Amino acid sequence: MLVIGIESSAHTFGVGICDDGKVIANEKMMFNISDKGLIPGKVAETHVKNAPKTVEIALKAAGIKIGDIEGVGYTRGPGLGPCLQVGELTAKSIAKRLGVKIAQVNHGAAHVEIARSAAKMKDPLALYVSGGNSQILKSSEKPFRHYEIIGETFDIGVGNMIDNFARAAKLNPAWGSTVAKMAQGGKYVRLPYTVKGMDFAFTGLLTSAIKMLDKASKEDVCYSIQETAFSMLCEATERALLLTKSRELCVCGGVAQSSRLREMLGMVAKENSARFGFASNEFNADNGGMIAFLAERMLKAGMDSNISECGVEQRYRIDRARIA
Amino acid sequence: MKLINSGAEAKIYSEMLFGTEIVVKERRAKPYRIAQLDSELREARTKSEARILYEVGVAGVNAPRLLGLGKFKIYSTRIEGKLLIDDGVGKIGFSKIGEQLARMHNANVAHGDFTPANIMKSGKEYFIIDFGLSEITASVEEKAIDLLLLKRSVEPGQYREFAKGYARISKDPKTVIARLEEIEKRGRYQVRTLA
Numbered sequence: 001m002l003v004i005g006i007e008s009s010a011h012t013f014g015v016g017i018c019d020d021g022k023v024i025a026n027e028k029m030m031f032n033i034s035d036k037g038l039i040p041g042k043v044a045e046t047h048v049k050n051a052p053k054t055v056e057i058a059l060k061a062a063g064i065k066i067g068d069i070e071g072v073g074y075t076r077g078p079g080l081g082p083c084l085q086v087g088e089l090t091a092k093s094i095a096k097r098l099g100v101k102i103a104q105v106n107h108g109a110a111h112v113e114i115a116r117s118a119a120k121m122k123d124p125l126a127l128y129v130s131g132g133n134s135q136i137l138k139s140s141e142k143p144f145r146h147y148e149i150i151g152e153t154f155d156i157g158v159g160n161m162i163d164n165f166a167r168a169a170k171l172n173p174a175w176g177s178t179v180a181k182m183a184q185g186g187k188y189v190r191l192p193y194t195v196k197g198m199d200f201a202f203t204g205l206l207t208s209a210i211k212m213l214d215k216a217s218k219e220d221v222c223y224s225i226q227e228t229a230f231s232m233l234c235e236a237t238e239r240a241l242l243l244t245k246s247r248e249l250c251v252c253g254g255v256a257q258s259s260r261l262r263e264m265l266g267m268v269a270k271e272n273s274a275r276f277g278f279a280s281n282e283f284n285a286d287n288g289g290m291i292a293f294l295a296e297r298m299l300k301a302g303m304d305s306n307i308s309e310c311g312v313e314q315r316y317r318i319d320r321a322r323i324a
Numbered sequence: 325m326k327l328i329n330s331g332a333e334a335k336i337y338s339e340m341l342f343g344t345e346i347v348v349k350e351r352r353a354k355p356y357r358i359a360q361l362d363s364e365l366r367e368a369r370t371k372s373e374a375r376i377l378y379e380v381g382v383a384g385v386n387a388p389r390l391l392g393l394g395k396f397k398i399y400s401t402r403i404e405g406k407l408l409i410d411d412g413v414g415k416i417g418f419s420k421i422g423e424q425l426a427r428m429h430n431a432n433v434a435h436g437d438f439t440p441a442n443i444m445k446s447g448k449e450y451f452i453i454d455f456g457l458s459e460i461t462a463s464v465e466e467k468a469i470d471l472l473l474l475k476r477s478v479e480p481g482q483y484r485e486f487a488k489g490y491a492r493i494s495k496d497p498k499t500v501i502a503r504l505e506e507i508e509k510r511g512r513y514q515v516r517t518l519a
Contacts, residue, residue, distance in 0.1 A: 150476060188360045196457065196466075197437040197473045231357045238332045243409065243441055243477065264356035271355065272332075 001300060002064065003071040004055075004094060005292025008087030009079025009107050010131060011038055013047045015058035016289030017069075018296045021117070025062035026282055026289035029054050033173055037163065044082035051090045058288070069098055071304075073295020076104035077316030078132060084312035092307055101304035103295040104311075106321030108133055108253075109147055111283075113297075113323065114290035115252035119277025125246040127237050127265065128318075130253035130286075131159035134233070136198055136240045137318065144322045150244070151198025151236045158229055159255045161202040165225055168210045169218055176258060179222045183260075186223025189216045193228055198240045200232045230261045238268045249274045256284040297324040331441075333369075333456055338402060347388060349373075351396045351456075366396050369456050374398050376433055376455045383431030386424050386451040403453065405446030409439075418482045421450045422489025425470060428452065430495050434459050434466035439477045464496075468503035475504075 007014035007028075014028040029050035031043045059066055074091030077084055095102040112126045126137040126147070136151035156164075159176065166174035171182060189212060192204040209225040216224075241249060249269045255261060256278055269276035283290055298304070301324035325348065329336040337348040351366040353359075370393070377390040377400060392399035408421075421443055428435065435442070436457030444451040459466060471490070475483045491497040 188358055190361075190364065193361075193365065196469055197439060199469070199473075227358050227361060231354075231361060234356045235332075235354075239437070239441075242332045243439055267356040 001070050001296055002068055003073055003292045003296040003299060004058070004069050005105070005288045005290070005295050006072070006074040006087040006091045007107070007110075007286055007288040007291045008047050008083050008090075009075050009077070010083060010286055011043055012286040013050045013054050013086070014286055014288035014291070015054045016287060016292040017058055017062040017064070018289065018292035019062075021293070021296065023114075023283075023289035023293055025058040026287050027054055027058040027061055028285075028287060033175065037167060037174065038080065040080040040082045043080065044086050047083055047086040051086060054288075055090065055094070066094070067098065069094065069100060071101050071103070071295065071299040072098075073103040073105045073291050073298070074310075075107045075110075075291055076311065077313035078107060079312075079314065081312060081314045084314070088310060088312050092310055095307060101299050102307060102310060103298040103303060104305050105291050105294050105298070106316055106318055106323070107286075107291075108135070108137075108318040109321045109323050110290040110294040111252040112137060112147060112250070113294050114283045115250045115256075115277070115279040117293070118279035118283065119248075119250050119275075121248040121250055121275070121277060123246070124248035124250040124277070125237070125241055125244055125274075127233060127249070127251045127256075128253045129158050129233065129251065129255035129261070131163065132157045133253065134158045134200070134202075134255075135318065136237055138240075138244055138246065145324065146320070146322055147318045149317075149319050150240050151200070154196070154199055154201040155203045156206075158202060158233065159253075161206045161229065162225070162255075165206055165209050169213055169221070176255060179226060180258060180260060182219055183223040183226050184219075186217070186219035186221070188227065189220050189224045191224050191228045193232060195232050195235050198236045198243070200236050202229065205229060205232075226260065230258070230264050233261070234264050234268050237265065238272065241268070241272045241274055247274050249276050251276075251278045252284060254285055257281050294323065300324065331454070333454075339399075341391075345402050346391060347400050347402045349398045349400070370394075370396050370398060373455045373458065376458045376460060379431060379460060380428060380433055380452075380455065383427060383433070385428045385431070385433075386449055387428075387455070388451070388453060403444055403446050403451045405444045405451065407441060408443040408445060408450075409441045411445060416485070417445065417450060418478070418485035419489030419492075421474075422486040422491075423493045424450055424452055425474075426490045426493035426497070429467045429470070429500070430493070432460055432462050434461050434463065435470045436466070438470040438473045440474075464499055464503045465507070467500045468507055471500065471504045472507055
């Protein structure tokens with residue numbers, strides 16, 4: 001089944017095409033963040049400009065015509081309202097025009113499912129780490145197949161925490177990989193470390209790290225904020241591994257692109273005799289491919305929606321999202 | 325020293341002291357953490373746990389009794405029994421567990437990792453173990469988080485029994501349970517709360 005997936009929850013407008021479980025095109029156009037961060041209205045405006053072009057490039061990359069598409073999926077949420085609406089509108093127009101079925105996809109569930117598939121795992125414990133989300137997830141069949149949140153951030157996502165810090169430290173572009181580069185050669189300075197069982201909190205760490213910029217070098221603070229935040233995530237994940245007795249661990253979401261976080265989680269998995277895996281970076285960053293991937297499975301399972309019920313939900317929690 | 329359990333945070337050994345079996349909990353180094361951060365955390369947590377074990381003992385909570393303290397080691401009495409996570413438990417047990425947690429909260433100790441991995445059944449009694457993430461605090465939030473953690477790890481029926489037991493002993497169950505409900509409602513997708 002040829003399914004097109006539209007992703008627009010944040011700064012990326014992504015279009016992916018999936019055919020029988022295989023992503024055959026995964027194209028994107030991005031709002032330029034540089035040092036400003038995201039301004040929802042402005043990002044949405046950029047998405048409107050980019051939408052038709054991105055669809056066109058994706059069709060070309062897959063070597064198909066729009067008329068070949070047999071189903072549509074899009075990100076219902078979570079994400080920024082104005083941005084999500086652009087994707088919703090694009091998806092609905094395609095579905096209406098072609099008279100094909102449409103599925104509303106939870107962004108986080110798509111991240112986990114594509115990682116699970118890439119890592120060839122059956123039922124892994126998943127650490128989902130991105131800008132707005134930081135959650136430890138495990139699938140559940142009751143009352144329908146979905147992901148249960150067994151640990152999560154009490155305040156902000158780890159990605160936002162690092163991006164906010166990067167802006168305060170005047171790094172450009174203000175995101176994780178710049179912090180990671182700056183961290184090389186840094187020394188450890190003490191910062192708050194907050195883990196409660198399988199949950200964690202990042203605002204205290206963020207505030208202290210920003211203050212610490214007056215006392216320690218930028219390299220040292222970058223190194224320490226990264227080590228502290230990732231250690232917190234690893235500790236909570238290890239506890240969840242032990243509680244669930246899971247033998248598989250995967251990481252997904254934007255922050256999963258960090259090679260340091262992967263290295264650390266690899267050690268956590270090894271210590272607990274679990275296999276560790278993740279998807280390639282194109283699927284960890286926001287992308288339409290994963291939306292198409294999960295949408296195809298949902299459509300095949302009859303989990304399509306009427307166009308009139310399609311909408312967006314800024315806080316669409318993963319534990320309410322039924323998946324196939 | 326005989327290894328009896330190897331947990332996420334610590335290795336637990338048993339040792340003989342004047343013919344009595346005691347427990348040694350040694351916080352292990354975590355290879356994923358850089359050495360400095362790792363040893364700082366382990367030392368601070370060991371100290372804090374020893375202090376809390378003492379406080380909990382004074383409050384009469386079912387928990388191991390503190391015997392001694394080393395850099396990364398705590399010496400305590402041994403509880404014979406099975407962990408809840410390894411052993412199924414009926415609903416009745418859960419109300420007793422609720423009572424124990426309430427007694428601990430009455431003494432202003434929040435556990436910090438209150439899951440079935442840290443509750444032990446010994447005879448007909450339930451014991452709370454592993455105070456590694458515990459805090460001495462009057463904070464309603466921290467207490468509510470203990471309830472939340474347990475609620476997330478057990479069946480709804482088991483939690484209801486637990487809550488009954490908790491309400492029976494707690495000095496202020498209403499405030500804590502109200503806060504728990506508030507935490508559960510809190511949205512966590514704070515996309516742009518900090519600029």
